[in-house]
């Protein structure tokens with residue numbers, strides 16, 4: 001019988017480079033009928049290391065939990081990073097080893113009227129998984145997603161987010177650029193600068209935060225300590 005520590009083998013169905021620093025893998029389970037997880041969970045990738053034990057790195061699943069034979073992962077390149085160098089060297093015919101699923105950040109049910117997602121870098125992974133997994137059950141909630149990247153060239157996943165909008169009439173998403181050019185007429189600054197525009201003090205709201213630890217710390221300070229929100233309304237996953 002398998003458990004969370006049993007290494008599972010996955011083949012690569014597709015590699016997509018959204019930007020030079022963002023790579024997505026579409027993975028399919030080998031040798032086992034099902035891989036079950038709940039939206040919000042992550043897997044541990046076993047990165048081969050010459051002459052040593054594999055290095056383990058966590059990656060949040062970026063696709064719907066309705067799929068039982070695989071999932072997508074989104075990777076952000078970290079300079080000289082062990083897993084990053086491994087992932088960017090893949091050709092597509094390799095078998096990847098993972099354990100899981102792990103993690104306890106779940107979509108809270110029954111949901112509040114408004115759901116706000118704040119993410120940076122590759123933190124869209126967990127939030128996209130929530131949206132794709134829950135959209136059929138809760139199509140009419142007010143979803144607002146703030147996606148923090150540095151520059152215009154770092155923007156990705158716009159087609160995927162637009163696609164979700166077709167079935168989610170109250171879903172809005174905004175890219176927030178910390179170093180956008182003068183031509184960028186969207187939002188500039190940090191995702192946390194835009195919480196105040198969401199009327200969360202009047203509308204029952206749950207926040208999901210994912211990615212950069214400093215962003216998460218800032219937002220939690222504002223929501224929990226300054227505004228006094230109940231901690232069941234703020235859920236986070238730090239990647240660093």
Ligand SMILES: Cc1cc2nc3c(=O)[nH]c(=O)nc-3n(C[C@H](O)[C@H](O)[C@H](O)COP(=O)(O)OP(=O)(O)OC[C@H]3O[C@@H](n4cnc5c(N)ncnc54)[C@H](O)[C@@H]3O)c2cc1C
Nearest residue numbers: 057058059060074075076078081082083084122125239240
């Ligand atoms: C629960 C969880 C889920 C995660 N999900 C994802 C995901 O979906 N996608 C994703 O890309 N990453 C995710 N991460 C981060 C991931 O596990 C690795 O830490 C990251 O990919 C870097 O690994 P590496 O081996 O390439 O770098 P390492 O060899 O571990 O680190 C190299 C250097 O970079 C620094 N560093 C490590 N991680 C980061 C980082 N995230 N940002 C900036 N600098 C860093 C280290 O301090 C070190 O100096 C997640 C982390 C956690 C804890």
